[in-house]
Structures are given as C-alpha cells and as structure tokens.
Amino acid sequence: MEKDRVTESYDWVYGWKVEDGKCVPPAKNHSLPEFVQKRIDWVSNEIQGGMLTFRGAFKMLLDIDDEKALKEDWELGAVSDYMPVSEKYREWLQDPILHDIRRVAVMVGFIYD
Structure with missing residues (x-):
C-alpha cells in the first residue's frame, strides 16, 4: 500500500x-524523492569543498x-556548475499544503545526509 x-x-x-x-535520521529510513536528493547531493558536494x-x-x-539571483550567487565562488531548479522540484517544494514540512524535510535531509 502506498503512503499518502x-x-x-x-x-x-x-x-x-x-x-x-544509534540514532538513524529520517533520510536513511524514508528516502526523499530522487529529484530532491539530487539537489541536496549537488549542494552537499559544494559545501564539503569549503x-x-x-x-x-x-x-x-x-x-x-529568484533563479537568476541564485545562479549569480552560485557563480561568484562555487567550483561546480549551477544546477537549475527543476519544475518538479519547484512544484514539490512549493506544495500549497505541505510546503512547510517539505522545507524542513530538505533541511533534515541535507544536515543528516
């Protein structure tokens, strides 16, 4: 049965x-959607490089x-290429009902990845 x-x-x-x-964070027990994890991984790789x-x-x-501002900020000092925000990611994160909890899910996934 699929979860709602x-x-x-x-x-x-x-x-x-x-x-x-030992504590096991949610992302290890409940995988985020692949397109969300992909963006988290992209940012994680850059932060690990300092x-x-x-x-x-x-x-x-x-x-x-403001994607234009994001890209400009990224290009000021990042080593990797900028990853545009996919429409799928944007829709998922900005869900009219679940946007707040999903923002927290992204933070938890990023911190404990």
Whole structure:
C-alpha cells in the first residue's frame, strides 16, 4: 500500500529510528524523492569543498523563487556548475499544503545526509 503524501512528508522529518543503540535520521529510513536528493547531493558536494556556507546551502535548496539571483550567487565562488531548479522540484517544494514540512524535510535531509 502506498503512503499518502501527508504521511510521507511527515516521515521525512519525524521518521527517526534507533538501530543498534544509534540514532538513524529520517533520510536513511524514508528516502526523499530522487529529484530532491539530487539537489541536496549537488549542494552537499559544494559545501564539503569549503566553498559554501550552511546559509548559502539552504538558500540554494529553499529560496528558489529568484533563479537568476541564485545562479549569480552560485557563480561568484562555487567550483561546480549551477544546477537549475527543476519544475518538479519547484512544484514539490512549493506544495500549497505541505510546503512547510517539505522545507524542513530538505533541511533534515541535507544536515543528516
């Protein structure tokens, strides 16, 4: 049986588990959609290289309304090419009902990836 989108969205934030006495974050138990994980991975690679701050990372993941400004900011100091925001990602993140919990899911996925 497929989960409904509300339950699934909350699992991405609150789906913590304990395995062998250790906390396991939601992203390890409840995979984010591939297009979301792809964007998180893109930003994660850049932050690991020391070229991006957490604030900059969250801007690239969450503040997606002004793509031109995002691209300009990215090109100021990033090593990799800018990844345009896909329409699928934009629609998923800006869901009229679940946008807040999905933004938190992206943050949790990024921090604990």
